[in-house]
Amino acid sequence: MQTWPNPFIEQRADPYILRHEGEYYFIASVPEYxxxxxxxxxxxxxxxxxxxVVVWRKPETGPMSELIWAPELHCIDGKWYIYFAATHTQALDKLGMFQHRMFALECSDNDPLTGTWVEKGQITTPFDTFALDATTFVHQGKRWYLWAQKAPDIAGNSNLYLCEMENPWTLKGEPVMLSKPEYDWECRGFWVNEGPAVLFHGDRLFISYSASATDENYCMGLLWIDLNADPRNPANWHKSPQPVFTTSYENRQYGPGHNSFTQTPDGEDVLVYHARNYTEIEGDPLYDPNRHTRLKTVVWKENGMPDFGIPSADTV
Incomplete structure (x- = not known):
């Protein structure tokens, strides 16, 4: 089983690694947002x-002018897309709170590092509320959009939603809610389900996600469904009553989460996540830059379920 230096990349939170045509691409939140x-x-x-390589900078004003969070890079039908969340100065000044919405960029050139990126605008959902952490995947011949959003009529900060896509920046039909914070470990500091990531293995589709506040309480939960079941029916989804990846006080790894998945050339699944190596955070944890990117090989149990183990201790 392969291991990597830990931290893998310093001061990069919400890490996303895409393996595409034999090459690896990395994108993440930078401390300056x-x-x-x-x-x-x-x-x-x-x-x-x-x-x-900087491919886009936030404008001075407008809906994408503050706190650029959790980008993901995808190649869809020969074009490149970056999904990310952003807010604007007025929301921070007037409301004193986060009012993020989700946005998409498109690059039609072959090389996303040198090509031209075009803003495709906000990805709109049925309600205009705090929304972030979008990912996309193909399943049962359809492209799906998976994200976290605040519901007007549900207590808490964000739930997980799934919807089919009309095109890479437009939803199709009605979203379904797959999960909301309900267990104690999802409701520490904040009531949060966010940062969903998709993993296929055997006859199941898995969705990992992150829960609670972004300090040492941050942890990962897990949903899964049979590959042949209708993903639009929430009753077909199973949810782990316990977190699957949590703070390791022994290894001094705190708040592991906001993960993605990639694969080695040999086909081993790799968990890509961030965590801190201390708990004494001054001020808002959001503005502490030391959530470092880390990698860990996923172990598969005989029953077909993933075993993420515990966060590895620092080696660097």
Whole structure:
């Protein structure tokens, strides 16, 4: 089983690694929350020293002018897309709270590091509320959009929603809610289900997600469904009553979460996540820059379920 230096990449939260045509692409939240950077390498290890190419910077004003969060890079039908969340100065000044919405960028060129990125605007959902952490995947011949959003009529900060897509920046039909914070470990500090990531294995589709506040309480939960079941029926989904990846006080790894998945060239599944190595955070945890990107091989049990183990101790 392969291991990696830990931290893998420093000061990069909400990490996303795409394996595409034999190359690896890395994108994540930067501590300044002001730009989108992409790295590319021929190997996972190569991402650590790969050039950081800024492909987009936030404008001075408007709905995408503050707190650029949790980008993901996807290649869809020969074009590149970045999904991210952002808010605007007026929301922070007047409301004193986060009012993020979800946005998409498109690049029609072959190379996303040198190509031209075009703003496709906000991805709209049935209610205009705090929304973030979008991902997309293909399942049962359809493209799906999966994200976190605040519901007007449900207590808490964000739930997980799934919807079919008309095109890479437009939803189709009515979304369904797959999960909301209900267990104690999902409601510490904040009532949060966010940062969903998709993993296929055997005859199941898995969705990991993150829960609670972004300090040492942050942790990962798990949903799963039979591959042949209708994903639009919430009753077909199963939810782990316990978190599947949590703070390790022994290894000094705190608040592991906001993960994605990638694969080694040999086909091993890799958990990509962030965590801190201390708990003494001054001020708002959001503005502490030391959520570092980390990698861990996923172990599969005989019953077909993933075992994420515990966050590995720092080696660097």
């Amino acid at each position: 002001d730009r989108l950077e992409i790295r590319r390498a021929e190997s996972l290890d190569g991402l650590r020293s790969a050039e950081q």
